[in-house]
Amino acid sequence: MSKNIRITEPSPEMMGKIIQARKAIAEQKPRYIKCPYCQxxxxxxxxxxxxxxETKCKKCGKITVFDVLNMRRIRVKF
Ligand SMILES: [Zn+2]
Structure with a gap:
């Protein structure tokens, strides 16, 4: 891992979006998708x-692309 990662504060506009996103998910149920390689x-x-x-598993490092709609267990409203 590189030690040269620079962390900068997001712009106020970006910060606003982050706060909005947090609010938007506050009332939604999270669903956890397991890594197909290491669970x-x-x-x-x-x-x-x-x-x-697309996600990179933090544990085994494999990159997997998920089709979220296909992985859904609950019915999707159209
Ligand atoms: Zn994994």
Missing amino acids: HNSIVVYEDTRGHV
């Missing part, structure tokens, strides 16, 4: 998550 909970998606997400 570690590798990604959290919310009820309004649609489409494909």
